[in-house]
Amino acid sequence: MTSVPATIIFDVNETLSDMRPLGDAFAHAGISASLAKPWFAEILRDGFALTAAGENPAFADIATDSLHRLLSAETTPGDHTEQVNQIMDTFKDLPLHPDAAPGIRALSQIAQLATLSNGATSVADNLMTRGKVREKFAHLLSVQSAARWKPAREAYDYAARELNQTHDQLLLVAVHPWDIHGANAAGMQTAWINRTGASYPTYFTPPDIEVESISDLADKLNGQ
CATH class of the missing domain: 3.40.50.1000 (HAD superfamily/HAD-like)
Structure with missing residues (x-):
């Protein structure tokens, strides 16, 4: 310096x-609280990949899409819009x-x-x-x-x-x-x-x- x-x-x-409340939001959505940290890391990874390819993606678009896929993989396929919205609301607050x-x-x-x-x-x-x-x-x-x-x-x-x-x-x-x-x-x-x-x-x-x-x-x- x-x-x-x-x-x-x-x-x-x-x-x-402070990201810690995301764990509770994940648990409330029916998936392991331990998945919150790798979920955020995946957002960064995919955002970096798109950036390297010359694009400038919206953070929320990547986050929302990845949540839909995560919930489908960890619970059952279907409409998880309510759970995704709840997690994203927690992230924003x-x-x-x-x-x-x-x-x-x-x-x-x-x-x-x-x-x-x-x-x-x-x-x-x-x-x-x-x-x-x-x-x-x-x-x-x-x-x-x-x-x-x-x-x-x-x-x-x-x-x-x-x-x-x-x-x-x-x-x-x-x-x-x-x-x-x-x-x-x-x-x-x-x-x-x-x-x-x-x-x-x-x-x-x-x-x-x-x-x-x-x-x-x-x-x-x-x-x-």
Whole structure:
């Protein structure tokens, strides 16, 4: 980390939103709660594949289609629209991680805040509003307005253009090493939120900062 960023950009899904309620939603739909995590990973995998093929899919379209197929495979074939809608409603109403709101408030005293998500801006807007931190964000950005999903270079270039800043003025905050790698390749500063004590993949460029929480990131940038 070489400088205080002009703008701190947050990834949204998993970085800010707590995915744990999805397990209960899966169980309520009649399938194992343990399938929630691989389901989300499949959305990312297929979104990345479409991005690599030159497309820019809607996150919700992939999520909905994959849920229909998952429910048919795990229960019985048929119309699972009600269960899919219930799971998607839960996904859209996830809470912030406990460390997110205090960290966001502290970081807003250091730099301008923005989001950059592979999902819709409405999801980020609702998440921040429920968490009572919406006013701390100057911009909510989505790759739906870019050429391709993160971690493609075009997504980070889009954010820099929208913010009217150079890449090295931006700090990308994420829990996903693939996002850290992509932002670093685009010339951004990076911060990895490692809440679980995981090992960082050696094949990805390491982050400039590694912390256990968003609150810890604020302390780090403040020099504590």
